[in-house]
Amino acid sequence: MNLDRAVLLLAGTMILLSALLASLVSPWWLLLTTFVGLNLVQSSITGFCPAALVFRRLGVSSGCAFR
Template structure:
């Protein structure tokens, strides 16, 4: 799996997890979705993505 695809998988899973937690646990978990969205936006402009760094260390290729 490429790093780009891995980042999309991680972001998608985090958004789905946030929706589930918001629905069944507490409405404040919607802020997890906000965090993921903001992180995706800042990584598009800055090129810095913590998820990509972690995925590279786990063996994903560019």
């Protein structure tokens, strides 16, 4: 798995988990979905992604989007 796919997997998992928790526990969990969405927008504009930095330090091989 490369860095691009790892970041997309993390974002998708966080959004699905947030939606599940919002439906079962509290609608306040939708704030997590908002945070993930804002982070995706910010990283598409600036090219800076905190999750990519963490995955890179964990040794995940680089993909074409996060160099």
